[in-house]
Amino acid sequence: MPVSDQTLHQQLAHTLSTTDFPALGEKYQGKVRDTYRQGDRLVLITTDRLSAFDHVLTTLPFKGDLLNTLASFWFKKTAHVVKNHVLDVPDPCVTVARRAEPFAIEFVVRGYLTGSLWRDYEAARDPYGLALPPGLKKDSKFPTPILTPSTKAPIGTHDEPLSEAQVLERKLVSPRDWQRAKEAALGLFAEGTKQAAAQGLIFVDTKYEFGRIGDELVVIDEMHTPDSSRFWRAQGYEERLSKGEGQVMLDKENLRQWLIQERGFSGHGTPPAIPDDVRVSLSQKYVTAFETITGAAFNPAVGSVAARLEKNLRAARLL
Numbered sequence: 627m628p629v630s631d632q633t634l635h636q637q638l639a640h641t642l643s644t645t646d647f648p649a650l651g652e653k654y655q656g657k658v659r660d661t662y663r664q665g666d667r668l669v670l671i672t673t674d675r676l677s678a679f680d681h682v683l684t685t686l687p688f689k690g691d692l693l694n695t696l697a698s699f700w701f702k703k704t705a706h707v708v709k710n711h712v713l714d715v716p717d718p719c720v721t722v723a724r725r726a727e728p729f730a731i732e733f734v735v736r737g738y739l740t741g742s743l744w745r746d747y748e749a750a751r752d753p754y755g756l757a758l759p760p761g762l763k764k765d766s767k768f769p770t771p772i773l774t775p776s777t778k779a780p781i782g783t784h785d786e787p788l789s790e791a792q793v794l795e796r797k798l799v800s801p802r803d804w805q806r807a808k809e810a811a812l813g814l815f816a817e818g819t820k821q822a823a824a825q826g827l828i829f830v831d832t833k834y835e836f837g838r839i840g841d842e843l844v845v846i847d848e849m850h851t852p853d854s855s856r857f858w859r860a861q862g863y864e865e866r867l868s869k870g871e872g873q874v875m876l877d878k879e880n881l882r883q884w885l886i887q888e889r890g891f892s893g894h895g896t897p898p899a900i901p902d903d904v905r906v907s908l909s910q911k912y913v914t915a916f917e918t919i920t921g922a923a924f925n926p927a928v929g930s931v932a933a934r935l936e937k938n939l940r941a942a943r944l945l
């Protein structure tokens with residue numbers, strides 16, 4: 627059951643753009659999450675902030691709840707593949723996590739030739755040292771998923787692609803950590819692919835963050851959400867591919883294309899304002915992604931996220 631546009635419109639006035647809970651610990655504000663540190667624990671609050679091309683653009687109704695609930699769904703589903711950071715989810719938009727020492731790189735896994743990698747390929751760039759064969763079509767499937775790591779860029783800057791050799795030369799992670807994180811990333815991607823297929827979706831690509839707790843490898847941050855992943859509808863994929871048509875997307879690429887096509891914005895200069903009807907339709911995309919991926923309904927309650935959050939943090943004795 628999709629959520630009505632009316633509900634999403636009503637929620638526009640109640641979105642969570644930022645939080646301020648000094649009692650939760652030292653705060654780090656990322657693009658999407660507000661992270662509070664309490665010793666070896668983190669309280670990650672997924673706000674309703676929407677980012678694209680490394681800029682925060684606006685907020686979307688229920689985005690924080692949708693993302694955090696979806697990430698915890700995936701963390702549970704994949705706990706047998708690799709340990710994750712989750713300790714508790716005391717509110718739909720909050721994860722209490724074990725604090726890890728994050729690796730300085732992002733682990734991007736791709737099953738298909740699309741997005742920035744397609745743009746590189748078309749321009750004969752090979753920043754990841756993949757040596758892909760010539761003549762591949764846009765959106766075509768790789769024989770096996772590939773890893774295209776990048777640096778973790780600070781806010782306002784762009785991630786830099788890395789080859790495996792560069793990761794090791796620059797000692798961004800140790801060879802052992804690289805090896806096991808790589809295996810974990812591919813294992814998680816296989817699990818995502820399986821679940822997505824069961825829901826009629828293609829799991830196109832995704833980004834993981836890993837870290838260490840002592841000697842233990844853990845997957846941290848978020849997982850398999852529309853913010854960190856691409857999903858396509860499986861039905862009609864082959865036909866669209868052979869006709870050279872774009873795929874049906876369930877992810878943030880919708881927003882990126884709107885920004886490029888309607889506003890000529892691809893990350894440089896001042897980001898444009900996002901009209902309310904666009905905010906509602908983007909929120910609707912997140913709802914659709916949530917419901918399609920999980921196979922469960924999303925039942926939102928209109929109202930102040932901030933007030934609910936505070937109540938739940940108190941009930942969990944975090945405040």
Ligand SMILES: Nc1ncnc2c1ncn2[C@@H]1O[C@H](COP(=O)(O)OP(=O)(O)O)[C@@H](O)[C@H]1O
Pocket residue numbers: 655656657658659660661668670711723724725726727728781835837846847848
């Ligand atoms: N368990 C964890 N331990 C340490 N750092 C984490 C953990 N989980 C997430 N993080 C970090 O918290 C931040 C989450 O906020 P986010 O809005 O995603 O930030 P960013 O703008 O850097 O992507 C990220 O920098 C991520 O690397």
Ligand SMILES: [Mg+2]
Pocket residue numbers: 656658847
């Ligand atoms: Mg992030």
